[in-house]
């Protein structure tokens with residue numbers, strides 16, 4: 001019957017006389033978070049958590065991983081995710097749990113000696129819960145960062161329609177394989193969506209072209225050709241041209257132009273648009 | 284060739300453990316190349332060579348490190364970088380250095396191309412133990 005006694009001891013701590021521990025807990029946390037979490041919301045969050053914790057201990061939960069703690073874990077995970085999204089630091093998040101330890105401390109001084117083992121056991125459980133919040137917090141932040149990186153990936157590769165039947169992708173920055181893959185897919189999709197037959201890949205903003213970038217470009221161009229479209233690569237700077245040659249990459253059969261303007265002129269000519277320069281008077 | 288790290292501070296060590304690290308390596312090399320006063324063409328060549336070697340260390344060597352710093356010899360300054368991994372090593376260096384030869388799905392131009400892009404190039408490898416490639420680009 002050890003388990004029952006344990007539970008009873010812990011329960012004894014948490015339902016100490018007529019003091020509203022939950023309220024003290026809320027006050028302690030509110031003090032450290034300032035006004036960045038609404039007081040009503042904090043009150044609701046922590047009271048729910050408190051109820052769940054009391055319930056879990058009553059059922060004999062021994063640590064954060066106990067079956068009986070599942071409700072507590074769910075509530076804590078929710079709280080940690082919210083804090084991470086709202087931009088709180090990991091310590092500001094974990095304080096929500098550790099503050100309960102601090103609230104319980106004065107009772108040690110006033111209580112009996114047999115409460116000390118119970119307090120230590122509860123403290124250990126709370127430590128586990130605190131670490132759990134930090135883990136959830138970190139995971140949420142990682143997910144946020146990954147999501148932002150993906151958004152950036154999308155943002156930084158617009159496909160623009162330059163003319164009827166002519167689309168262009170201006171590439172800017174470092175091309176890693178994930179980004180080049182996105183560019184390739186978006187370009188091919190845009191060819192279909194716009195019914196274009198001319199595509200320009202402008203690499204003016206790309207600082208270096210290594211074998212991987214070159215391979216992705218070559219693959220994109222071959223795929224575009226298979227779809228009946230013609231690709232031009234523009235904006236190859238002198239230093240990139242020399243690097244490509246030294247690397248030994250062959251751009252044979254691929255049309256390249258120094259500038260986007262030249263590439264557009266070529267694309268228009270290929271699609272049968274005549275550009276006439278009006279010099280002075282009309283003839 | 285043990286790179287003669289003579290200028291400024293000790294060379295910094297940078298990890299190559301995931302593809303995001305390649306971006307960092309390129310940036311580190313770019314900063315060094317600019318500090319060394321390399322021309323724009325030489326900067327681009329060096330950065331590209333570094334990109335190739337770091338990616339090889341990542342893909343074939345299972346990850347490794349890059350040590351990079353400024354060097355000086357015969358009154359010239361340069362940028363040196365050592366790419367090290369403790370992967371499977373290269374059993375046939377001649378074959379690996381051949382234009383167009385790849386054991387994977389690349390163009391097979393990374394190693395041989397990198398050698399053409401820099402001034403000094405030394406590859407040492409022990410099958411089963413790993414590979415180290417040292418490169419230097421000198422300011423003109």
Ligand SMILES: Nc1ncnc2c1ncn2[C@@H]1O[C@H](COP(=O)(O)OP(=O)(O)OP(=O)(O)O)[C@@H](O)[C@H]1O
Nearest residue numbers: 211339343344379385386389390391392393394414
């Ligand atoms: N650090 C390394 N450890 C083990 N094997 C390597 C290493 N670097 C290169 N190799 C071997 O040498 C071959 C040629 O390398 P190289 O960089 O020239 O071409 P690649 O990486 O296959 O293609 P890419 O043109 O995209 O670089 C590789 O396919 C690989 O088998």
Ligand SMILES: [Mg+2]
Nearest residue numbers: 339389393394
């Ligand atoms: Mg390679």
